[in-house]
Amino acid sequence: MSVIYSALTSLMNRFSDELRKSFLFTVIFSVLAFIENQWVNSYFKRFYPSENFLGFLNRNIILKNHVFNPLIVLVVFALFLLLSLNPPSTSLVITLIIAFFGFFIGSVILPKMFFNNSCDNIIRFKRQDIYSIGFVLLLIGIIFFFVSVASVGGIPLLRPSIRYLLKPAFTMPVFLIIPATCLIGSAYLKDFQVGKITCSQARFRFLLLLVIDCAFLLLLGYRTPLLAAFLIIIIMGFYGNIVSLWEVVIGALIGIGAIIGIGYFRSLGEMTITSSTNPFYTLQSRADFTLHVLNLLDFIGGNFGHTHGHMLISSLPGSDLGPRMMVGKLIAWRTEVTVTPTLIGQMVVDFGKVGVFVEMCILGFILGIGFKLMQKTENFFYIGIYSLILTYTILGVETGILDIQVLLYFAIAILIYLINIAKARN
Structure with missing residues (x-):
């Protein structure tokens, strides 16, 4: 088992490193680094409630x-x-x-x-291995998103009727975005734990992962995978001391609202209910x-x-x-x-x-x-x-x-x- 894992992670690390060195990803990560720096040093960030907000x-x-x-x-x-x-x-x-x-x-x-x-002798996974696997899974999910959209000739969120034309063979790989979010997020959590990045940087990266998930999963018109990504970010952030308890509560309310809202508007689009419902x-x-x-x-x-x-x-x-x-x-x-x-x-x-x-x-x-x-x-x-x-x-x-x-x-x-x-x- 360890031989298979070592071979797999070695391949993933090599592939991930080569992609990150490419011109396209160098530009993408440079832009994201700039946005992150603006976020962390933003003047408006001071108006965001502190960890002790809703202290009760x-x-x-x-x-x-x-x-x-x-x-x-x-x-x-x-x-x-x-x-x-x-x-x-x-x-x-x-x-x-x-x-x-x-x-x-x-x-x-x-x-x-x-x-x-003591739990000293438990299996310890390397941060780079976990990140590389997550990065590859994310790319696979994004590629199959475009394949899925092309196969039905439109975006299911905008045209709900074509959602039922989606082929499981194409949509299932898209959902790899979820474990990818989990693995990449846990790698960022490790960076925060060892002091490589600040709490603000970790929060930005968690938020960025959630935005990526929303951009692709929401457009397919599926609620469950989107809620999965949202929940994973919240749970990891909470136990990693990145997300406060009040943010968990507010996030839960937003999640419930999303379930109701997406279901309501999708039902309106499919004409199973009326606007007065x-x-x-x-x-x-x-x-x-x-x-x-x-x-x-x-x-x-x-x-x-x-x-x-x-x-x-x-x-x-x-x-x-x-x-x-x-x-x-x-x-x-x-x-x-x-x-x-x-x-x-x-x-x-x-x-x-x-x-x-x-x-x-x-x-x-x-x-x-x-x-x-x-x-x-x-x-x-x-x-x-x-x-x-x-x-x-x-x-x-x-x-x-x-x-x-x-x-x-x-x-x-x-x-x-x-x-x-x-x-x-x-």
Whole structure:
């Protein structure tokens, strides 16, 4: 494994270095350096609120120390359920209690058995390796953005109807911008930790990454990847002491507003609502529909499941039906639509209530170990990887964790955490 990693990072470093030395990127980075210098030394920066703005938030111990604890997943899930216009069935309530209980055990109780001593012998990743991988992934994402736009002959945000013509083979690589943001951001965080750049410079670079994400992901008309980039920046910035607690709170409100706003205007463009419709209705109706789907999946899955792992396996490339298309087939016999099943939808239809407990316990354990390792080491890479998997778990509350690239992120996180657990035991 170490040989493969060394070969990969060596190739990435060489490619990244050569690109950065090219005339085009020399000009780009020179311009960005100039803008950064103007930002850092701007007269107007003094009018921006200080870290102690809304100081009462800092006095709240739960918010200050645990705002991005893994248990936030359960809070978000509960709020999502409350948005629904109709209550869940009795059977689903039982399934949800089992899910919440399993996640609590995995995220809070099981991690107490690990990393209770020094974490000096954990895997340490080099800053240059992480940056180079992120830089290459970002370029791949940008290249495929232009391929995707060219393939449909327009920009989906401006012409919502053509969004459904986008080809997954072209759009999936665009979403590599998300892990690229995580890796590049964590590299900048390392620079800040060792004093190579100031807090203002780090904040500017985090903001620049977010602007790049918005420029490409928003134009494709997708909300989820954009929210992923936003959440990753916020979580990394918070645990890297770059973003203040009040900025996290304001950022959360902006994120909720973005979900409502983009959904509202996209629904207007698709003529599924009128301008007189309450903007919150789009969010409520979406939550209600998703909960209705979960009710049906819970009925189908029962105690021991119906598809017995086929839905999870259908995430793999080459499958006849993707997991969300399989949901459409199960509940309505329509394979031409994709339906989001929530975080536990796949679990209950694959393995029933028993599977919900086991899978939620495993998911909680992954996040719990990541959270503990990040807190004990304050290492730039572990802050980044925890931000990535927590972000997709939060977003998965509605969509589920079913995309192959997201499953790959979790697989990499699991592998790294297990290796660290093994090293800690030696």
